[in-house]
Amino acid sequence: MQSSTSDDMLLQVSHLQKFFAVRKNLYSKPLYVKAVDDCSFSIQRNTVFGVVGESGSGKTTLGRVLLRLIEATGGSVLFDNTDILSLNTQELRLFRRRMQIISQDPYNSLHPRKVVKKLIGEGLQIHFQLSAQEIDTRVRDILTLVGLREEHMYRYPHEFSGGQRQRIAIARALVLKPEFIVLDEPTSALDVSVQAIILKMLKDLKKDFALTYMLITHDLAVIDYMADYVAVMYLGQIVESGSKDDIFKRTAHPYTSLLIDSVPPPTPSEHWSGHILNGEIPSPIHSPSGCRFHPRCPQAKEICKTAEPEVVEVQPGHVVMCHFPLGS
């Protein structure tokens, strides 16, 4: 699976960094929040790459840096063998069409004073030279495709439910015929029954339009349902990545294992909550020395406090950043 050539890779990210400077006052030396710290990974065409982590792990920043909605501090992002980070504004605009984002909050990601037709048609106007008639047709078609109706064209976002708004956001991204979509917590504001519909729709759309997704979420069950490959983030670093089975069945990082154990399964069971991950995710301004997970890690040894672990490949395609990977 990982033996594929680089042509199969739509996105190749290496040593990506995003630091935010934080000053206590104007004259103090800035401290750096390492939101994304030296992340490297590749995303194969037509796959779903899941990124999972707690709040403050940097997963949302990662998605935005990839699309250059936030400027990176360092590293490179090859999209279809073009370095996105070195493009100028004009060149970047051409690439914008090919990589889209659907964000978490369906209540705020749609301009409240624009009707649906405008919301969806805006991108078409920017990227394609189309007549008003043609834009009208395309908006109609895409609405039907995401399960909305033509009469919804002239309504405002506040007239829709959360699930319908997320459909509008999907339509807005899809109408540009992108190749790559970042899904940033696409269903975490939705009810489970609506989540089920949206997730299924995203899966179908991926198949029909040969899309590649990067799915960012805190919900491991959603990752398990959607993703082919998974990266687990902790304090700005990818601590483990591999195929879905590598992550869920052959877990190597203690953090991943504890994260999976803390999800309450939706069936009554006698033995849940045996493992509790102590403490909370530290502030990214003062990341712990050595392995960043060591203060919460049940297996931490002396070396973990001082030396940052190397990235090791425990199996082909399954990498982990730990001195003592599980099961080895």
Next chain:
Amino acid sequence: MEQQRGDLLDISGLRVVFNTYAGQVKALNGVELWMNHGERLGVVGETGCGKSVTALSVMRLIEEPGEITSGALWFEGRNLAQLSENDLNSIRGKDIAMIFQEPVAALNPVMKVGAQIVENIECQRRSADAGQIPDKRAFSEIMRDMLGRVGLDWQRTENLYPHELSGGMAQRVMIAMALSSKPKLLIADEPTSALDVTIQAQILNLLNKLVRETQTAVLLITHAMGVAAQFCDFIAVMYAGNVVEYGSVQSIFRNPLHPYTKGLLNAVPKIGRTDELQSIPGIVPDLIDPPSGCRFHPRCPYRKPDCDTLEPTLRAAKTEPAADRHHVACFLYQNDA
């Protein structure tokens, strides 16, 4: 009034409406729920099903433009729906305590955490033994003890302001405050929904331990099926202002009867689940103009001819042991109706 079904709380026929610009929202449509001392009842359902309104009704915190139009709220033999504001104040916070989804918002932002807990204890004591001089030192002792029991270091925590707490710490403080009065019932409205999974697991474990020690009953409002499955003894499933199914956690999850419960459980993603997710066709109804008869009938795959005219009531399912208390409001299981 018939015999109270649960010896702690028995809600029967509770109806709540909200009068808005667009019309009257029939938020609760005859809710039936009951629980005994020391039990944990989970109320699950999707946005707008009325689970939070039910919780607020028990505290009698429904305010304008909302109104309890009918129904009884029996709490240890007293009908909360008919108590005066004064009598209610002796129950709120004392016998029934509440914790919320946004703990930081529920704390006073300009008061230190320790002082807030002490003040809270003082309020409850004053109504309990009126006239006696409050012993501040004793209250501080209780506060420190409670902070310790929720796993916080009191020396570090008591002098912090709410904004200095993380979400998990703030929820621990709320729990300390709520349990300091040794309530008989703790209402927890989505207590872990704003928290990360690892913190959620910590909070659930803590609550589990504390309420077991104190024999406090918990009414847990949640949309997370996993949380309800792991924490509760009994489950009530709500849809569009009705309890559609009620029973032990085993009976609800292993043998769901109501078509909505079945649909809901099939929509929940689960680690290791290999089959496709099933969704429920249609959308949640508008409660200003709810469907006639069974409110679920427009979306129900097992709809029968009478479902759009007759309203089903919550009745015991006959097939199971009484200890499971399995009840369902659906004509599929009420052939005599």
Next chain:
Amino acid sequence: MRKPSSDKKISGQSAFREFLRERKPMLDDVRHTVYLWKKTPLALVGTVIICLFLLVALFAPLLAPYSPIATDLSRKLEAPSAAHPFGLDQFGRDVLSRVIMGTRIEVSIIVIISVISIVIGLIVGIVAGYFGGIIDEILMRITDIFLAFPRLVLAMAFAAALRPTLTNAIIAISLVEWTVYARLARAEAMKIRSQPYIEAIRAVGASNIKIMVFHVLPMSISPIIVQLTMRMGTIILTAASLGFLGLGAQPPLPEWGAIVSDGRSYLMNNWWITAFPGMAIAVTVLGFNLLGDGIRDILDPRIRR
């Protein structure tokens, strides 16, 4: 995705229907606004006052019974009577006619100052708020410099340096007035900039100019409108103060402040010369303030559905 759109002939009637359908949400919005308006009685009072004020200004030459500048020294300082309800001033001019014609001057002062200061304020504020960083710093420090001028002193300086005319007074007021809108627009732009829907439109590939004009500007306009109506009262007061001090409109222009100033030496015995234009100022300012409060309530998203 390949569903051909039905070819329909666009006759005049169906084009109109299409036009209406496209704007239906907007019409619904207007209907909702009217509903809220009716529920806010004070806003209604303000609206009535301001409407009257504007109508009077529009039809001033028809409404004024006499010329505002025609003097009749034989009848000077005559008390209010049926023929002259507001009395006559020290030159025998009809005070009612002067007050009525004065509305035109007040309206033009308000319109000119508002347009100048809103245009400058919006451009400066939105650019500063949207880009942030060093651009924001520079633009806001410039704003602070203008804000630091007390407007009356500035107007006096203008009058002393150039000539005390209405135009110079308008320029002086505008020079300070735009800072109010600049700060407001900046705050709004900063808030809107971080909204997810702005990020969404950036992800689609819109340019900065387009985002500022079509997305940030429309969203920041409602607090500006509220502020504008509230400030209109203040603008009238400032203009009247300048007129009163002899630094703005010059006699015989019937600017309300100047009329009040005219009558101040006769205040003890001939109160009507000062009282009626003074009341006109007070009522108009009150009207604008009530309207401003009302609009703020109506535009408040918390009470809009």
